[in-house]
Amino acid sequence: MQNYMKLEIAARSENESFARNAVAAFALCLAPSLSELSDIKTAVSEAVTNAIVHAYGKKDEGAIAIACTAEPYFAEKSGEITGGVLHIEITDQGCGIEDVQRALLPFFTTLAGEERSGMGFTVMQTFCDGFSVESERGKGTRVRLKKKIGGDHFQLPSADTSACEGALIGLEREDVNAG
Amino acid sequence: MQIRAQLNDRILYVEIDGEIDQHSATRARQTADRYADDYAMRSEKAVFDLQNVSFMDSTGIGFLIGRYKKFMRYGIPVYLTNPSTATDRILQMSGVYTLMPKI
Numbered sequence: 475m476q477n478y479m480k481l482e483i484a485a486r487s488e489n490e491s492f493a494r495n496a497v498a499a500f501a502l503c504l505a506p507s508l509s510e511l512s513d514i515k516t517a518v519s520e521a522v523t524n525a526i527v528h529a530y531g532k533k534d535e536g537a538i539a540i541a542c543t544a545e546p547y548f549a550e551k552s553g554e555i556t557g558g559v560l561h562i563e564i565t566d567q568g569c570g571i572e573d574v575q576r577a578l579l580p581f582f583t584t585l586a587g588e589e590r591s592g593m594g595f596t597v598m599q600t601f602c603d604g605f606s607v608e609s610e611r612g613k614g615t616r617v618r619l620k621k622k623i624g625g626d627h628f629q630l631p632s633a634d635t636s637a638c639e640g641a642l643i644g645l646e647r648e649d650v651n652a653g
Numbered sequence: 654m655q656i657r658a659q660l661n662d663r664i665l666y667v668e669i670d671g672e673i674d675q676h677s678a679t680r681a682r683q684t685a686d687r688y689a690d691d692y693a694m695r696s697e698k699a700v701f702d703l704q705n706v707s708f709m710d711s712t713g714i715g716f717l718i719g720r721y722k723k724f725m726r727y728g729i730p731v732y733l734t735n736p737s738t739a740t741d742r743i744l745q746m747s748g749v750y751t752l753m754p755k756i
Contacts, residue, residue, distance in 0.1 A: 487676035494708075512708075512739040519710040523675045589682070591714035593747050600746055 477503055477544040485526045485536035485566065493540060494518040497562060500542050504558040504623040513601040514560065514621055520594040521564040521617045528584065529568020529615055539565045547624060557624015559603075565616040571609040578607075654681045658688040665696040665729075670705040673713035685720050693727035700756065704735035713740075714747045721752050732756045 479500045483489040494515040501514050522538060530536035546558040571577050577584075578599075583592035599605045604620025654677035655670040667688060671677065689699075701717070703709075721731045731753045736744055744750060 487674075487679075490674050490676050491672060491708075509738065515708060516710050516739070516743065519674055519708075523710065523712060527675060589678075589715040589719040591711045591718065591747065593711035593714055597711045597743065597746070 477546070478542060480539070480541045482537050482539050483522075485530045485538050485568075486534075487523075487526055489538075490519055490522050490526070493522045493538070497540065497542055500544070501560050501621075501623065503544050503555065504546055504560060505555055506557075506560075506623045510621065510623050514562075517598045517601045517619050517621070518562060518564070520598050521562075521619070524594050524617075525564065525566040525568060525615070527590075529566040529570075531569065536566065536568055539563075541565075557622070560621045560623055562619040562621070563616060564619075565614065567614040570611040570613055571607070571615055572611060574607055574609055654678070656681055656684045656688070658692060660692055660695055663695065663697045665692045665699040666702055667699055668702045668705065672708040673706060673716055674708065674710055675712040678712050678716045682716065682719065686723050689720070689723045689727065689729075693724070693729060696727075696729055699724050699729055699731045701731060701733050701753070702735055703733060703737070703740055706737065706740050709740045709743060711743070711747070714743065714749055717744075717749060717753065 481496060483493055497518045498511050498515050501511060506514070518540075522540075525538045541563045543561045544558060545561070546555045548554065549556045576582055578595045580596045581592040583590040595607070598617070598619060602619045603622045604618070606618045607615065609615040654673055657668045657670075659666045659668070665688070667685065669681075673681070701720070706713075717733070724731050733744065733750070733753045733755050736755070744755075
C-alpha cells in the first residue's frame with residue numbers, strides 16, 4: 475500500500491506553521507535532505523497562505539485539505555528508501571481564482587495595498603519539480619505540487635530573475651513618485 | 654517572530670528572530686515601522702540582520718519590501734545581512750537584493 479497522509483485544518487493563519495511542518499514531517503519517510511525539506515515547507519506555506527488570504531479572505535471560516543502521497547525509491551542492495559517523489563495536494567472551497575494565467579505571473583497580486591509580493595505561485599514552481607493549479611470561481615482551488623527527493627542529479631530550474639528585477643525596480647520608482 | 658533594533662554609530666541594526674510568514678508578519682510590521690519612526694533622524698542606514706530567521710516564504714519578501722519603502726521615505730537605505738541558505742535562495746529569486754543589497 476502506498477504511504478499517504480490526509481489532514482484538514484481551519485483556514486487560520488496560525489495554522490500555516492503547523493501545515494508546512496506537518497507535510498515536512500511526513501516527507502521524512504523519503505529521507506530528504508535539509509534543503510529539500512526547506513523547499514517543501516516553503517512551497518506548502520505559499521499554498522496554504524494563498525488559501526487563507528485569497529480563497530477565504532476576510533471570512534473567518536473555511537477549511538483547507540492537505541493530502542500527501544509518498545512514492546519511494548529503494549536502494550538496490552540494501553532495500554532502504556533513498557528518496558522518491560512526494561505528491562502534495564492543497565485544496566480549499568473558497569472564492570476561486572478569476573484568471574489563473576495572470577495569477578501565475580511573478581509579482582501579480584489582487585491585494586496590492588497589503589504588502590503582498592505576488593510571488594507565491596512563482597516560489598511554488600521554483601521550489602518544486604511539478605506544479606499545477608485548478609480553480610473554479612465560487613467553488614475553490616486545488617494546487618498540486620510534486621517534489622523529487624534524493625539524488626543530486628535532480629536539477630531545479632533557476633528562476634529568471636531578470637524579469638523580477640524589472641518589476642522590483644518598477645515598484646521602487648512608483649514608490650519614489652508616490653513619496 | 655521577534656524584532657530588536659540597536660543604533661550603533663548612526664547605523665540602525667534590525668535583528669529579526671524566528672519565522673516570517675503571513676501570521677507572524679502582521680504584528681512584526683508595526684514593531685519594525687516604529688523603529689523606523691523612532692530612529693530615522695539618528696540613522697544613515699539600516700541593516701536587517703537575518704541570521705536568526707529560521708523560515709521565510711514570499712510573505713517575507715512583501716514584508717521586507719514594505720520596510721524598505723518605509724525607511725526610504727526617511728531617505729535611509731536598507732541592507733540585508735547573514736541570510737541562511739534557504740532565506741538567501743528566496744531573496745535571490747525574487748530580486749530583493751536589487752533594492753536591499755546583501756552585505
